[in-house]
Amino acid sequence: MPHHRLDGPADGTPLILGPSLGTSLTVWEPQVPALTRHHRVLRYDLPGHGGDAVGGSAVAPDAGPATVAGLASRVLALADHHGWETFRYAGISLGGGVGTHLAVHHPERISSLALVCSSAWFGEPAGWYERAALVREDGTRSLLEATPGRWFAEPERMTGTKLGARLLADLAEADPAGYAACCEAVAAFDARPALSRITTPTLIVAGAADPAIPPAHAGELARGIRASTLVQVPGAAHLAGVERPEAVTEALLALWDGATPPHTAGERGPA
Template identity: 35%
Template structure:
Protein backbone atom coordinates (compact mmCIF):
# COMPACT_ATOMS: atom_id res chain seq x y z
CA UNK A 1 0.00 0.00 0.00
CA UNK A 2 1.44 3.39 -0.97
CA UNK A 3 1.37 6.59 1.06
CA UNK A 4 1.48 10.24 0.02
CA UNK A 5 3.80 12.53 1.96
CA UNK A 6 3.48 16.28 2.52
CA UNK A 7 6.77 18.11 1.89
CA UNK A 8 7.76 21.52 3.34
CA UNK A 9 10.79 23.63 2.46
CA UNK A 10 12.40 24.60 5.77
CA UNK A 11 15.42 26.50 4.45
CA UNK A 12 17.23 27.47 1.25
CA UNK A 13 15.94 27.12 -2.30
CA UNK A 14 16.13 24.78 -5.26
CA UNK A 15 19.12 26.79 -6.48
CA UNK A 16 21.17 25.65 -3.46
CA UNK A 17 24.09 23.40 -4.38
CA UNK A 18 23.05 20.60 -2.02
CA UNK A 19 19.85 19.14 -0.61
CA UNK A 20 19.12 17.78 2.86
CA UNK A 21 15.84 15.93 3.43
CA UNK A 22 14.73 15.65 7.07
CA UNK A 23 12.13 13.46 8.73
CA UNK A 24 10.03 13.65 11.91
CA UNK A 25 9.46 11.60 15.00
CA UNK A 26 6.13 9.95 15.73
CA UNK A 27 3.75 12.60 17.08
CA UNK A 28 5.68 15.63 15.82
CA UNK A 29 5.38 18.26 13.11
CA UNK A 30 8.53 18.31 10.99
CA UNK A 31 8.51 22.13 10.87
CA UNK A 32 8.38 22.45 14.67
CA UNK A 33 11.03 19.79 15.14
CA UNK A 34 13.49 20.92 12.46
CA UNK A 35 13.00 24.54 11.36
CA UNK A 36 15.49 26.26 13.70
CA UNK A 37 18.12 23.60 13.04
CA UNK A 38 17.47 23.68 9.28
CA UNK A 39 17.99 27.41 9.05
CA UNK A 40 21.38 27.03 10.72
CA UNK A 41 22.77 24.35 8.41
CA UNK A 42 22.84 26.04 5.00
CA UNK A 43 21.68 24.68 1.66
CA UNK A 44 18.15 23.59 0.81
CA UNK A 45 16.38 21.64 3.55
CA UNK A 46 13.10 19.86 2.79
CA UNK A 47 11.04 18.19 5.53
CA UNK A 48 8.27 15.62 5.27
CA UNK A 49 5.33 14.99 7.60
CA UNK A 50 3.77 11.69 8.56
CA UNK A 51 0.10 11.16 7.69
CA UNK A 52 -2.14 13.02 10.13
CA UNK A 53 0.84 14.89 11.63
CA UNK A 54 1.68 18.55 11.01
CA UNK A 55 0.86 19.33 7.37
CA UNK A 56 0.28 15.66 6.51
CA UNK A 57 -3.14 14.50 5.33
CA UNK A 58 -4.86 11.90 7.49
CA UNK A 59 -5.16 8.32 6.33
CA UNK A 60 -7.10 5.21 7.24
CA UNK A 61 -4.99 2.91 5.04
CA UNK A 62 -2.20 0.85 6.62
CA UNK A 63 1.35 1.54 5.43
CA UNK A 64 4.88 0.41 6.22
CA UNK A 65 8.23 2.07 6.82
CA UNK A 66 9.20 0.69 3.42
CA UNK A 67 6.21 2.49 1.83
CA UNK A 68 7.42 5.78 3.33
CA UNK A 69 10.93 5.13 2.02
CA UNK A 70 9.56 4.36 -1.46
CA UNK A 71 7.55 7.58 -1.58
CA UNK A 72 10.42 9.63 -0.19
CA UNK A 73 12.81 8.19 -2.77
CA UNK A 74 10.44 9.02 -5.62
CA UNK A 75 9.76 12.55 -4.39
CA UNK A 76 13.44 13.27 -3.72
CA UNK A 77 14.49 11.99 -7.14
CA UNK A 78 12.27 14.71 -8.60
CA UNK A 79 13.89 17.39 -6.41
CA UNK A 80 17.56 16.44 -6.61
CA UNK A 81 18.41 17.88 -10.04
CA UNK A 82 21.83 16.25 -9.97
CA UNK A 83 22.78 17.72 -6.59
CA UNK A 84 24.31 15.75 -3.70
CA UNK A 85 21.52 14.66 -1.34
CA UNK A 86 21.66 13.70 2.34
CA UNK A 87 18.92 12.45 4.64
CA UNK A 88 18.45 12.94 8.40
CA UNK A 89 15.51 11.62 10.40
CA UNK A 90 14.50 11.43 14.06
CA UNK A 91 13.03 8.31 15.70
CA UNK A 92 10.44 7.10 13.13
CA UNK A 93 12.20 9.34 10.62
CA UNK A 94 15.43 7.61 11.63
CA UNK A 95 13.86 4.20 11.05
CA UNK A 96 13.08 5.42 7.53
CA UNK A 97 16.75 6.43 7.33
CA UNK A 98 17.88 2.91 8.18
CA UNK A 99 15.57 1.56 5.49
CA UNK A 100 17.00 4.01 2.93
CA UNK A 101 20.52 3.05 3.99
CA UNK A 102 19.80 -0.62 3.28
CA UNK A 103 19.00 0.10 -0.39
CA UNK A 104 21.43 0.32 -3.26
CA UNK A 105 20.94 3.28 -5.57
CA UNK A 106 18.46 6.08 -4.99
CA UNK A 107 19.13 9.77 -4.48
CA UNK A 108 20.61 9.68 -0.97
CA UNK A 109 24.39 9.78 -0.66
CA UNK A 110 24.59 9.65 3.14
CA UNK A 111 22.10 8.93 5.93
CA UNK A 112 21.94 10.32 9.49
CA UNK A 113 19.65 8.52 11.95
CA UNK A 114 18.89 10.47 15.14
CA UNK A 115 17.37 8.85 18.23
CA UNK A 116 16.72 5.73 16.18
CA UNK A 117 17.69 2.08 15.87
CA UNK A 118 17.14 -0.68 13.35
CA UNK A 119 14.31 -1.84 15.59
CA UNK A 120 12.67 0.51 18.09
CA UNK A 121 10.75 -1.09 20.93
CA UNK A 122 8.78 -4.33 20.52
CA UNK A 123 5.85 -5.21 18.27
CA UNK A 124 3.69 -5.81 21.35
CA UNK A 125 4.45 -2.34 22.73
CA UNK A 126 3.51 -0.63 19.47
CA UNK A 127 0.30 -2.61 19.00
CA UNK A 128 -0.70 -1.78 22.58
CA UNK A 129 -0.04 1.92 22.03
CA UNK A 130 -2.02 1.90 18.78
CA UNK A 131 -5.00 0.38 20.59
CA UNK A 132 -4.82 2.96 23.40
CA UNK A 133 -4.70 5.89 20.98
CA UNK A 134 -7.59 4.54 18.89
CA UNK A 135 -9.65 4.33 22.06
CA UNK A 136 -8.63 7.53 23.88
CA UNK A 137 -7.06 9.80 21.25
CA UNK A 138 -3.60 11.33 20.99
CA UNK A 139 -3.94 13.69 24.02
CA UNK A 140 -3.46 10.58 26.19
CA UNK A 141 0.14 10.43 24.92
CA UNK A 142 1.14 13.94 26.01
CA UNK A 143 2.25 13.27 29.59
CA UNK A 144 4.37 10.24 28.73
CA UNK A 145 5.87 11.93 25.67
CA UNK A 146 6.91 14.95 27.73
CA UNK A 147 8.98 12.54 29.83
CA UNK A 148 10.37 10.52 26.90
CA UNK A 149 11.10 13.32 24.43
CA UNK A 150 13.13 15.82 26.43
CA UNK A 151 16.22 15.81 28.61
CA UNK A 152 15.72 16.72 32.29
CA UNK A 153 15.07 20.44 32.71
CA UNK A 154 14.23 21.19 29.05
CA UNK A 155 10.49 21.72 29.58
CA UNK A 156 11.14 24.24 32.36
CA UNK A 157 13.89 25.96 30.38
CA UNK A 158 12.05 26.10 27.04
CA UNK A 159 8.34 25.94 27.91
CA UNK A 160 7.12 27.50 24.65
CA UNK A 161 9.10 25.10 22.48
CA UNK A 162 8.15 22.01 24.50
CA UNK A 163 4.55 23.16 24.78
CA UNK A 164 4.25 23.72 21.04
CA UNK A 165 5.49 20.22 20.28
CA UNK A 166 3.19 18.65 22.85
CA UNK A 167 0.18 20.57 21.51
CA UNK A 168 1.02 19.35 18.02
CA UNK A 169 1.04 15.81 19.41
CA UNK A 170 -2.41 16.32 20.96
CA UNK A 171 -3.65 17.63 17.58
CA UNK A 172 -2.35 14.61 15.66
CA UNK A 173 -5.13 12.54 14.09
CA UNK A 174 -5.60 9.38 16.15
CA UNK A 175 -5.98 6.78 13.39
CA UNK A 176 -2.92 8.06 11.53
CA UNK A 177 -0.89 7.96 14.76
CA UNK A 178 -2.04 4.39 15.41
CA UNK A 179 -1.06 3.34 11.89
CA UNK A 180 2.44 4.79 12.41
CA UNK A 181 2.72 2.69 15.58
CA UNK A 182 1.75 -0.41 13.61
CA UNK A 183 4.31 0.44 10.91
CA UNK A 184 7.00 0.50 13.62
CA UNK A 185 5.70 -2.79 15.04
CA UNK A 186 6.43 -4.49 11.74
CA UNK A 187 9.82 -2.91 11.00
CA UNK A 188 13.36 -4.13 11.40
CA UNK A 189 16.04 -2.67 9.13
CA UNK A 190 18.46 -4.68 7.06
CA UNK A 191 22.20 -4.19 6.67
CA UNK A 192 23.23 -0.63 5.77
CA UNK A 193 25.00 -0.37 2.40
CA UNK A 194 25.30 3.44 2.40
CA UNK A 195 27.32 5.71 4.69
CA UNK A 196 25.24 6.00 7.85
CA UNK A 197 25.79 7.94 11.07
CA UNK A 198 23.76 7.44 14.25
CA UNK A 199 23.28 10.31 16.71
CA UNK A 200 21.62 9.76 20.10
CA UNK A 201 21.02 12.15 22.98
CA UNK A 202 22.82 11.26 26.20
CA UNK A 203 19.47 11.27 28.08
CA UNK A 204 17.49 9.34 25.44
CA UNK A 205 15.30 6.75 27.18
CA UNK A 206 13.95 5.30 23.91
CA UNK A 207 17.23 4.43 22.16
CA UNK A 208 20.45 3.61 23.99
CA UNK A 209 23.26 6.18 23.59
CA UNK A 210 25.63 3.20 23.46
CA UNK A 211 24.40 2.51 19.91
CA UNK A 212 25.49 5.95 18.66
CA UNK A 213 28.40 7.07 16.53
CA UNK A 214 28.07 10.38 18.36
CA UNK A 215 26.32 11.17 21.65
CA UNK A 216 24.70 14.61 21.87
CA UNK A 217 25.26 16.01 25.34
CA UNK A 218 22.31 17.50 27.18
CA UNK A 219 19.75 16.04 24.76
CA UNK A 220 16.94 13.53 25.09
CA UNK A 221 15.01 11.93 22.22
CA UNK A 222 14.53 15.05 20.04
CA UNK A 223 17.98 16.65 19.61
CA UNK A 224 17.11 18.89 16.60
CA UNK A 225 14.83 20.95 18.83
CA UNK A 226 16.72 20.50 22.11
CA UNK A 227 20.10 21.59 20.71
CA UNK A 228 19.61 22.74 17.12
CA UNK A 229 23.07 24.29 16.91
CA UNK A 230 24.85 21.05 17.85
CA UNK A 231 22.79 18.98 15.42
CA UNK A 232 23.28 21.56 12.68
CA UNK A 233 27.02 21.38 13.29
CA UNK A 234 27.09 17.61 12.83
CA UNK A 235 24.94 17.77 9.70
CA UNK A 236 27.04 20.58 8.25
CA UNK A 237 30.09 18.32 8.66
CA UNK A 238 28.27 15.50 6.88
CA UNK A 239 27.22 17.77 4.03
CA UNK A 240 30.74 19.13 3.65
CA UNK A 241 32.21 15.62 3.55
CA UNK A 242 29.63 14.72 0.92
CA UNK A 243 30.59 17.72 -1.19
CA UNK A 244 34.35 17.06 -0.78
CA UNK A 245 34.67 13.30 -0.29
CA UNK A 246 37.90 11.99 1.17
CA UNK A 247 40.00 10.14 -1.38
CA UNK A 248 42.45 7.38 -0.62
CA UNK A 249 45.53 6.37 -2.58
Protein backbone atom coordinates in the same frame (compact mmCIF):
# COMPACT_ATOMS: atom_id res chain seq x y z
CA MET B 1 1.48 14.21 -2.23
CA PRO B 2 2.58 14.14 1.43
CA HIS B 3 2.55 17.50 3.18
CA HIS B 4 6.00 19.07 3.02
CA ARG B 5 7.88 22.34 3.02
CA LEU B 6 10.86 23.57 1.01
CA ASP B 7 13.42 26.07 2.30
CA GLY B 8 16.79 27.28 1.10
CA PRO B 9 18.25 28.20 -2.29
CA ALA B 10 16.69 26.55 -5.32
CA ASP B 11 20.13 25.44 -6.52
CA GLY B 12 21.20 24.10 -3.12
CA THR B 13 22.13 20.47 -2.51
CA PRO B 14 18.91 18.48 -1.99
CA LEU B 15 18.38 17.45 1.64
CA ILE B 16 15.32 15.65 3.04
CA LEU B 17 14.55 15.77 6.77
CA GLY B 18 12.27 13.18 8.38
CA PRO B 19 10.44 13.78 11.69
CA SER B 20 9.87 11.53 14.68
CA LEU B 21 6.58 9.90 15.63
CA GLY B 22 4.19 12.39 17.21
CA THR B 23 5.95 15.50 15.90
CA SER B 24 5.71 17.52 12.71
CA LEU B 25 8.23 19.05 10.35
CA THR B 26 8.52 21.76 13.03
CA VAL B 27 10.87 19.47 14.97
CA TRP B 28 13.69 20.45 12.60
CA GLU B 29 13.30 24.21 12.99
CA PRO B 30 16.42 24.68 15.15
CA GLN B 31 18.57 23.25 12.34
CA VAL B 32 16.93 24.95 9.36
CA PRO B 33 18.84 28.28 9.41
CA ALA B 34 22.22 26.53 9.23
CA LEU B 35 21.18 23.78 6.84
CA THR B 36 19.58 26.13 4.32
CA ARG B 37 22.81 28.04 3.72
CA HIS B 38 23.89 25.45 1.16
CA HIS B 39 20.95 23.01 0.96
CA ARG B 40 17.54 22.96 -0.62
CA VAL B 41 15.81 21.52 2.46
CA LEU B 42 12.63 19.46 2.20
CA ARG B 43 10.82 18.67 5.45
CA TYR B 44 7.85 16.33 5.40
CA ASP B 45 5.09 15.26 7.77
CA LEU B 46 4.20 11.68 8.66
CA PRO B 47 0.63 10.52 7.88
CA GLY B 48 -1.87 12.24 10.14
CA HIS B 49 0.79 14.52 11.64
CA GLY B 50 1.17 18.28 11.19
CA GLY B 51 -0.33 19.33 7.90
CA ASP B 52 -0.65 15.81 6.47
CA ALA B 53 -4.14 14.42 6.16
CA VAL B 54 -4.60 10.70 6.69
CA GLY B 55 -4.52 8.93 3.35
CA GLY B 56 -2.14 7.75 0.70
CA SER B 57 -0.40 4.42 0.48
CA ALA B 58 0.89 4.44 4.04
CA VAL B 59 -2.52 4.36 5.72
CA ALA B 60 -5.13 3.84 3.03
CA PRO B 61 -7.80 1.32 4.12
CA ASP B 62 -7.17 -0.95 1.13
CA ALA B 63 -3.35 -0.86 1.36
CA GLY B 64 -2.90 -3.24 4.29
CA PRO B 65 -0.87 -2.41 7.40
CA ALA B 66 1.35 0.66 7.33
CA THR B 67 5.05 -0.08 6.95
CA VAL B 68 8.32 1.82 7.01
CA ALA B 69 8.70 0.74 3.38
CA GLY B 70 5.44 2.55 2.61
CA LEU B 71 6.67 5.68 4.37
CA ALA B 72 9.93 5.46 2.42
CA SER B 73 7.95 5.26 -0.82
CA ARG B 74 6.30 8.56 0.12
CA VAL B 75 9.75 10.12 0.49
CA LEU B 76 10.86 8.83 -2.90
CA ALA B 77 7.67 10.22 -4.41
CA LEU B 78 8.53 13.63 -2.98
CA ALA B 79 12.07 13.44 -4.35
CA ASP B 80 10.75 12.42 -7.77
CA HIS B 81 8.20 15.22 -7.70
CA HIS B 82 11.00 17.76 -7.24
CA GLY B 83 13.29 16.09 -9.77
CA TRP B 84 15.88 14.90 -7.26
CA GLU B 85 17.65 11.77 -8.46
CA THR B 86 19.87 11.77 -5.35
CA PHE B 87 19.61 13.56 -2.05
CA ARG B 88 21.03 13.74 1.45
CA TYR B 89 18.76 12.45 4.18
CA ALA B 90 18.49 12.95 7.93
CA GLY B 91 15.75 11.50 10.12
CA ILE B 92 14.78 11.46 13.77
CA SER B 93 13.57 8.20 15.35
CA LEU B 94 10.94 6.80 12.95
CA GLY B 95 12.17 9.31 10.37
CA GLY B 96 15.59 7.70 10.81
CA GLY B 97 14.07 4.28 10.26
CA VAL B 98 12.79 5.56 6.93
CA GLY B 99 16.32 6.68 6.06
CA THR B 100 17.73 3.30 7.04
CA HIS B 101 15.23 1.57 4.75
CA LEU B 102 16.18 3.89 1.90
CA ALA B 103 19.90 3.26 2.41
CA VAL B 104 19.34 -0.52 2.37
CA HIS B 105 16.87 -0.76 -0.50
CA HIS B 106 17.55 2.37 -2.58
CA PRO B 107 21.24 3.16 -2.00
CA GLU B 108 21.55 4.82 -5.38
CA ARG B 109 19.21 7.60 -4.19
CA ILE B 110 20.94 8.47 -0.90
CA SER B 111 24.29 10.29 -0.99
CA SER B 112 24.61 10.54 2.82
CA LEU B 113 22.56 9.57 5.84
CA ALA B 114 22.07 10.91 9.36
CA LEU B 115 20.18 8.88 11.97
CA VAL B 116 19.21 10.98 14.99
CA CYS B 117 18.00 9.17 18.11
CA SER B 118 16.97 6.27 15.90
CA SER B 119 17.31 2.51 15.82
CA ALA B 120 17.40 -0.51 13.56
CA TRP B 121 14.71 -2.05 15.80
CA PHE B 122 12.44 -0.03 18.08
CA GLY B 123 11.70 -2.73 20.64
CA GLU B 124 9.14 -5.44 21.16
CA PRO B 125 6.17 -5.03 18.78
CA ALA B 126 3.57 -5.67 21.48
CA GLY B 127 4.16 -2.31 23.12
CA TRP B 128 3.68 -0.46 19.85
CA TYR B 129 0.47 -2.31 19.05
CA GLU B 130 -0.78 -1.47 22.53
CA ARG B 131 -0.02 2.21 21.97
CA ALA B 132 -1.78 2.11 18.61
CA ALA B 133 -4.87 0.62 20.24
CA LEU B 134 -4.77 3.22 23.04
CA VAL B 135 -4.58 6.11 20.59
CA ARG B 136 -7.38 4.74 18.43
CA GLU B 137 -9.54 4.52 21.57
CA ASP B 138 -8.54 7.68 23.45
CA GLY B 139 -6.71 9.90 20.95
CA THR B 140 -3.20 11.27 21.10
CA ARG B 141 -3.99 13.57 24.02
CA SER B 142 -3.82 10.46 26.18
CA LEU B 143 -0.03 10.47 25.59
CA LEU B 144 0.62 14.04 26.71
CA GLU B 145 1.40 13.31 30.35
CA ALA B 146 4.16 10.77 29.69
CA THR B 147 5.66 12.28 26.54
CA PRO B 148 7.72 15.22 27.92
CA GLY B 149 9.78 12.80 30.04
CA ARG B 150 10.61 10.77 26.93
CA TRP B 151 11.33 13.71 24.68
CA PHE B 152 13.39 15.87 27.04
CA ALA B 153 16.03 15.35 29.71
CA GLU B 154 14.73 18.58 31.29
CA PRO B 155 11.00 18.34 30.60
CA GLU B 156 9.91 21.23 32.82
CA ARG B 157 12.31 23.63 31.15
CA MET B 158 11.65 22.45 27.61
CA THR B 159 7.87 22.37 27.82
CA GLY B 160 8.06 26.02 28.87
CA THR B 161 9.76 26.99 25.61
CA LYS B 162 7.84 28.09 22.54
CA LEU B 163 9.12 25.19 20.44
CA GLY B 164 8.53 22.58 23.15
CA ALA B 165 4.94 23.75 23.57
CA ARG B 166 4.38 23.69 19.80
CA LEU B 167 5.63 20.13 19.52
CA LEU B 168 3.33 18.96 22.30
CA ALA B 169 0.46 20.73 20.53
CA ASP B 170 1.39 18.83 17.37
CA LEU B 171 1.11 15.58 19.31
CA ALA B 172 -2.24 16.53 20.79
CA GLU B 173 -3.60 17.44 17.35
CA ALA B 174 -2.26 14.41 15.47
CA ASP B 175 -4.92 12.26 13.85
CA PRO B 176 -5.35 9.04 15.87
CA ALA B 177 -5.58 6.85 12.76
CA GLY B 178 -2.38 8.26 11.29
CA TYR B 179 -0.48 8.07 14.57
CA ALA B 180 -1.64 4.51 15.19
CA ALA B 181 -0.66 3.47 11.66
CA CYS B 182 2.82 4.84 12.25
CA CYS B 183 3.01 2.88 15.52
CA GLU B 184 2.24 -0.27 13.56
CA ALA B 185 4.95 0.60 11.03
CA VAL B 186 7.43 0.94 13.90
CA ALA B 187 6.29 -2.38 15.38
CA ALA B 188 7.01 -4.26 12.16
CA PHE B 189 10.38 -2.61 11.48
CA ASP B 190 13.58 -4.59 11.95
CA ALA B 191 16.57 -3.59 9.84
CA ARG B 192 19.20 -5.27 12.02
CA PRO B 193 19.99 -8.10 9.57
CA ALA B 194 20.48 -5.59 6.73
CA LEU B 195 22.73 -2.99 8.35
CA SER B 196 25.88 -4.43 6.81
CA ARG B 197 24.43 -3.67 3.38
CA ILE B 198 24.53 0.08 4.03
CA THR B 199 27.51 1.69 2.33
CA THR B 200 26.25 5.27 2.49
CA PRO B 201 28.37 7.57 4.70
CA THR B 202 26.32 7.71 7.88
CA LEU B 203 26.20 9.88 10.99
CA ILE B 204 24.54 8.36 14.06
CA VAL B 205 23.46 10.75 16.82
CA ALA B 206 22.36 9.52 20.25
CA GLY B 207 20.90 11.46 23.15
CA ALA B 208 22.91 10.41 26.19
CA ALA B 209 19.77 10.62 28.37
CA ASP B 210 17.28 9.20 25.85
CA PRO B 211 14.85 6.83 27.62
CA ALA B 212 12.88 6.13 24.43
CA ILE B 213 15.84 4.91 22.39
CA PRO B 214 18.81 4.47 24.73
CA PRO B 215 22.35 5.01 23.37
CA ALA B 216 22.87 1.25 23.07
CA HIS B 217 20.65 1.36 19.97
CA ALA B 218 23.02 3.87 18.39
CA GLY B 219 25.92 1.58 19.21
CA GLU B 220 24.21 -1.26 17.40
CA LEU B 221 23.70 0.94 14.34
CA ALA B 222 27.36 1.97 14.41
CA ARG B 223 28.58 -1.61 14.66
CA GLY B 224 26.39 -2.65 11.74
CA ILE B 225 27.07 0.29 9.40
CA ARG B 226 30.73 0.28 8.47
CA ALA B 227 30.95 3.80 7.05
CA SER B 228 29.51 5.42 10.17
CA THR B 229 30.41 7.90 12.88
CA LEU B 230 28.68 7.89 16.26
CA VAL B 231 28.09 11.11 18.20
CA GLN B 232 26.60 11.09 21.68
CA VAL B 233 25.01 14.35 22.86
CA PRO B 234 25.23 14.96 26.62
CA GLY B 235 22.18 16.33 28.40
CA ALA B 236 19.76 15.34 25.67
CA ALA B 237 16.88 12.88 25.55
CA HIS B 238 14.88 11.77 22.52
CA LEU B 239 14.49 15.13 20.77
CA ALA B 240 18.19 15.90 21.00
CA GLY B 241 18.05 18.38 18.14
CA VAL B 242 15.48 20.44 20.03
CA GLU B 243 17.06 20.19 23.47
CA ARG B 244 20.70 20.56 22.36
CA PRO B 245 20.35 22.10 18.91
CA GLU B 246 23.89 23.39 18.54
CA ALA B 247 25.48 19.98 19.09
CA VAL B 248 23.20 18.24 16.60
CA THR B 249 23.55 20.99 14.00
CA GLU B 250 27.35 20.94 14.26
CA ALA B 251 27.42 17.16 13.86
CA LEU B 252 25.23 17.34 10.76
CA LEU B 253 27.34 20.08 9.19
CA ALA B 254 30.49 18.09 9.96
CA LEU B 255 29.05 15.12 8.08
CA TRP B 256 28.51 17.21 4.98
CA ASP B 257 31.66 19.32 5.32
CA GLY B 258 33.86 16.27 5.83
CA ALA B 259 35.16 17.50 9.18
CA THR B 260 35.43 15.57 12.43
CA PRO B 261 32.15 16.13 14.30
CA PRO B 262 32.31 17.70 17.75
CA HIS B 263 30.76 16.29 20.93
CA THR B 264 31.78 12.74 20.05
CA ALA B 265 32.45 11.75 23.66
CA GLY B 266 35.18 9.52 22.28
CA GLU B 267 32.78 7.26 20.41
CA ARG B 268 33.01 6.41 16.73
CA GLY B 269 31.57 3.63 14.63
CA PRO B 270 32.00 0.92 13.93
CA ALA B 271 32.28 0.07 17.60
